[in-house]
Each structure stands twice: as structure tokens, then as C-alpha cells.
Amino acid sequence: MSSEPERFEPDALTADLGPGPALSRLPAGRHRLSRSFVTRNQRMRILAAMLRVLPRHGYPATTIGHVTKEAGVSRAAFYAQFESKEECFLAAYDLAGEWLCEQVEQAVDADEEWPARVRSGVSAVLRSLAANPALAQLFAVEVLQAGSAARERQQACLARFAVALRAGRPDGERLPPELEEMLLGGVITTIGRYVDAGRTEQLPEATAELVEYLLIPYLGPGETRRIARAA
Amino acid sequence: MARDVELPTRQPRASRRRPDVPPPQVERIPPRSGLSRAEVRANQRHRIFDGLAAALAYHGYEDTKITDVVELAGLSRATFYEHFQGKEPCFAAAYEDGVERLSTVVEAAVGGGQGWEARLSAGLNAGLEFLAAGPALAHLLLVESMAAARPARLEHERSLARLAEALRPPAAELPGGEAVSEETARLLAGGLASHLAGRVLADEADRLPEDHDVLLQYLLAPYEAVASRAADELRA
DSSP states (O other), X not given: OOSOOOOOOGGGGGGXXXXXXXXXXXXXXXXXXXXXXHHHHHHHHHHHHHHHHHHHHOTTTOOHHHHHHHHTOOHHHHHHHOSSHHHHHHHHHHXXXXXXXXXXXXXXXXXXXXXXXXXXXXXXXXXXXXXXXXXXXXXXXXXXXXXXXXXXXXXXXXXXXXXXHHTTOOTTXXXXXXXXXXXXXXXXXXXXXHHHTTOGGGGGGGXXXXXXXXXXXXXXXXXXXXXXXXX | OOTTOOOOOOOHHHHHOOTTSOOOOOOOOOXXXXXXXXXXXXXXXXXXXXXXXXXXXXXXXXXXXHHHHHHHHTOOHHHHHHHOSSHHHHHHHHHHHHHHHHHHHHHHHHHTOSSHHXXXXXXXXXXXXXXXXXXXXXXXXXXIHHHSOHHHHHHHHHHHHHHHHHHSOOGGGOOSSOOOOHHHHHHHHHHHHHHHHHHHHTTOGGGGGGGHHHHHHHHHTTOHHHHHHHHHHHHO
């Protein structure tokens, strides 16, 4: 747990496209790269650019021009991939959500007791976001400003984290799904409060409070506090 | 590069339209109604708030224009600007007015209750009924308050802090165990608001009163006596 939290590098999105032209602009004029290679390369470059420009302007003021300039692609290339700024944002949000889920999966040890797993997961989320303030901003603030489709995407993301939260619970002991998503909604609101106060780097401070809050409905307050005090 | 790509026809404003949201029923004042200047102004102000709420439900905060608000409110632009300098101050006033109305309803319901749990349940019930009766206002208070400009978001956070305070039982009525920390109360308030916002976004505001029991279970979870009673009931 003492390892440095991972940094999210938007540029890494294009890394798996292989060496050479993938990482830079494609050569102008005639070339022998396949159509699908070019398309995928452009899509990933546009998404990486979206994730880089969002923290500079905020979602409402971000324009497609900002994104295409950063990505080094034409507007036509943008519209070949996405119908709108919103659609591009949603794809970028999904990628970032995917990455955060992976951080949790990597941090959680399936052999641990359930409360310890919850603690590892919460700690991984908070440390990952503290190390990547732009992503904390994306998950807790930008997504709320990007229209109703983005809010639906956020609900889907919460549902996914709810699955991670209940993983490892003894069989038959389940909370109503609404209650689990509500718990995670509270976590997002808290992250938003840190972001708005300019305290994103201090997010890991909230670990103990968040773990206690998440465990209480499952274990009851007494058992939760015993665990919290033992930790 | 790729000049042959055909640009899709874009209708971004149309795509955000929510035809399922009914336009507000605005009651206009007939000419020579005999109302005082102050009464006319108060009526205009509330029509602007209703127009704003309806426009936000259609377009979202970012895409809402003053034109949409005045069209839905049935007022002229000039009248709008007599009241507000623009969208941001108008939103702030509408939000404050909505929170005020919600608090009044909840406080009235809480007033008569015997014991903290009964008061919490009554307040929750009144709040859910209020939001269910006005989906556009619920949308403004719970969804757009987070989407609006930063001052509005900070105001919403202050509302959540007040809600958190209201969710903590007074020491004399603590239902067993220990009091929850201020931080836990803030988490509970945030989770509650996030759940309500999710319902509103899914166009299920009218079904909010059905959530009363699960919400009460959520808000009471931190209290030992209540938690063990719930467990007993589950076993029974």
C-alpha cells in the first residue's frame, strides 16, 4: 500500500497502437497505413486530447476546436468519429472510469476479509484521484455539467463500483441496490467537496470516514466501529 | 486529410429537447387586474422561476438561453432584465426560492412529530411529496444546481451541509449507540441528494414517495438501536 499511486496518462491511450507513427501525427499525403489503423489512431488521439483540454477550460467552455487543435486532427476527422462534443466526452469519461476500476481491482486482494477489501478499494480510489486532480474534477464535477447522458453514464459507473463494493460479502447478505448506489453517491459528493475546496491532494485523509460510512449499513454501527478502532 | 468525410447534420439544441417534459402552466394576470405594482412584480418573478425550471429541464443549464426562459414564462425580455441581470443571478434566486419552499414544507411536517425517528420520517415524507409534485423544480434543485456555475454549486454544498445538520438527532434523543460525526452526516446528505438526483434524471420524480422506506433505512443505519431492531425484524 506504500507504493506511489499510478498516474493516468492520456497519452498512454495511444501507446498500444505500436511504435512509430502511432504516437505522432500521421504522415501527410499518400502512405501505406491501413484505414482501420488510421481511424483507431485518430479516435484515441482525440480522446486523449479531450482528457487533456477538459481541466484547462471545464466542460461547458471546452470547444471541439480546442480538442482538434490539441489532437492535431481536422474537424472532419473529429466528426468522422464523434457526432458532438458530448459524445466525445462520454467516450473519454468511460475510458477514465475503466482506468479507475482497474486501479481498484489491482489494489484489492481477494484473500482479504471483506472490510479490509473495502478499505483497500476506497484507499485506491482516493489515492488515484489525489494523484490525478484532473480525473477527480472529471468524475465529481465535469460529469455533472455535461448533460443528462453524462449523468446516466455516472449512474452506470456507480452501479459498477457497487458490484465491487459487495464483492466478497457472504452469500445472501445483500442491501437493496438503491441503497448501495446511494452510499457511493455520498462518496462522489465528498470527492466533489474536496475538489471545489481546492483540496484534491488531501483526498486520502477521508479514507477512514468513507470506509466507516460504507461499512455501517452492512455491519451495523457497533461492529463497524470495532473494526475501525482495530485498524 | 479526409476531405471526403461528410459532416453529419448537427442539431445540438434539438437533441437536448425533452418533449416529455410538459411546459409550465403559467397563469397570466389579466389587464387592469387591480393588483399593486409589488404584486405584479412578485407574480412575474415566480413566472420567471417556473420558466427557468421548465427551460432547464428541456435544455440543461449550459444550453438554456434567456429567450427560452421568457418564452416559457410568457414575459418579455425587458421584463426579465428588470428582475435579473442574466441567467446566473436568476438561477441563484430560483434555487434560493425553491430551497425556501422545500424547507417550509419539511419543517411544517417535522413540527408535530413525537420523537426524532418519527420527525425524520415525517420530514422525509413531506420532502419527497414536494419534489414529486414539481419535477421541474426537483430537477433545478437537485440536478442543475450541480451543473450550474461554481457559485451555484457552492451554494448547493451549503444546502447539503444544512441538510446534514438536520439529519443528526439531538443528543437527548439519540437512538442508542454514539452520535455520528459531522463528516458521516455530510456523506449521508450527499448520498441522499445523489439518489434523488438519479431518480429525477430517470424521469421518475413522481415515484420518489415510494422510496421513503429505503431512504429511512439508509438514514437510520448509523444508529445501533435502530440497526439491531431492523435486524430483529429481518430475522422474524
